[in-house]
Amino acid sequence: MIVSILFVMFVGLGGGLTVGAGFVAFLTVMGIVPRLMQLTKTMRFVQAYEGAVISGAVFGGWETLNMNHFFLSEWLAVPVGLLAGMFVGMLAAALTEVLNVLPILAKRIGFGSKIIILLMAIVFGKIAGSLFHWLYFIHHS
Amino acid sequence: MERRIFLRLRHRVKAHTGDIITIGDAAQIAGQQKLKKKLSALPLYKVTKKDKNIVVLDIIKVLKTIHTAFPALDVQTVGGAETIVEIHYQKKQLSAVLFVGVWLLLFIGSCLAIMNFHEDVSMREVHIALYEIITGERNEYPYLLQIPYSIGLGLGMIVFFNHIFKKRLNEEPSPLEVEMFNYQLDLDHYVAMHENEETMKDLHDR
Numbered sequence: 565m566i567v568s569i570l571f572v573m574f575v576g577l578g579g580g581l582t583v584g585a586g587f588v589a590f591l592t593v594m595g596i597v598p599r600l601m602q603l604t605k606t607m608r609f610v611q612a613y614e615g616a617v618i619s620g621a622v623f624g625g626w627e628t629l630n631m632n633h634f635f636l637s638e639w640l641a642v643p644v645g646l647l648a649g650m651f652v653g654m655l656a657a658a659l660t661e662v663l664n665v666l667p668i669l670a671k672r673i674g675f676g677s678k679i680i681i682l683l684m685a686i687v688f689g690k691i692a693g694s695l696f697h698w699l700y701f702i703h704h705s
Numbered sequence: 706m707e708r709r710i711f712l713r714l715r716h717r718v719k720a721h722t723g724d725i726i727t728i729g730d731a732a733q734i735a736g737q738q739k740l741k742k743k744l745s746a747l748p749l750y751k752v753t754k755k756d757k758n759i760v761v762l763d764i765i766k767v768l769k770t771i772h773t774a775f776p777a778l779d780v781q782t783v784g785g786a787e788t789i790v791e792i793h794y795q796k797k798q799l800s801a802v803l804f805v806g807v808w809l810l811l812f813i814g815s816c817l818a819i820m821n822f823h824e825d826v827s828m829r830e831v832h833i834a835l836y837e838i839i840t841g842e843r844n845e846y847p848y849l850l851q852i853p854y855s856i857g858l859g860l861g862m863i864v865f866f867n868h869i870f871k872k873r874l875n876e877e878p879s880p881l882e883v884e885m886f887n888y889q890l891d892l893d894h895y896v897a898m899h900e901n902e903e904t905m906k907d908l909h910d911r
Binding site: 670 | 804809812813819837838841847852853856858861864865877881884889
């Protein structure tokens, strides 16, 4: 009995370790935290940001497994949704596909000066696609 | 009298067909004032129609030209080994239809990509669960979470690229500008190697 408990704990710890390392590696590759620090000029808080990412991941992991309910105002969902969206948006922007496609596209078709407008096409496409998904698509799928 | 001159090739020169590129156009020169003036006016290359878009001027070509005119001059070169001459033609007017087409392509593509992403990671279930965690009620359509989320998506991308807040936040280049610069540098590197016959030699090709 004790052996199996210890084994299960070991397996859980190992799995968590790997997933956590993978998560941090993913974030590092994306370079979102450095980008935010560069924008806000807060390089000195690097460790606090690390703490934010780690505690967020641990809290999120715990909540997906346990689903504690907090019984707070539904309006709290607005800032949470906005911040969640911004994070996903930054991830999407950091994906190298976007970064690699745009310069080539701009160069090929000679849109160099209009690259911002092309970027806006992607930004509005993301917003419209997401709204369409939540407001229409899920009702009809 | 010291007969020495320092020369640094420019990275990129823009020209039109028919232009004559002088040494002063292709390089920065430092040295004795009189010598510098004479050297600057030395013709190096005449751009013709045959050159198409790009010509690469090798440092050796520059040195040859200088050597024929001033055999006794000691030329010290600094920096890169070639100049890329970009030949500009009268630009065709960009067709609006093409632009709108590309815009729509990116727009629709992003729409589909984000929807696929949401389905792929079961974003809907996560939103429903998140809403339930916050409020304690189950809501199959937590719009209060999802609409700000959608707007945040766009905001996050804009913050990442820092196009709108550029003046306000800081003046460092955005990742997109850096990426465009890198792409241009890669292209230049390729062109410098491949458009320049002097850099490659086949011993059996006689």
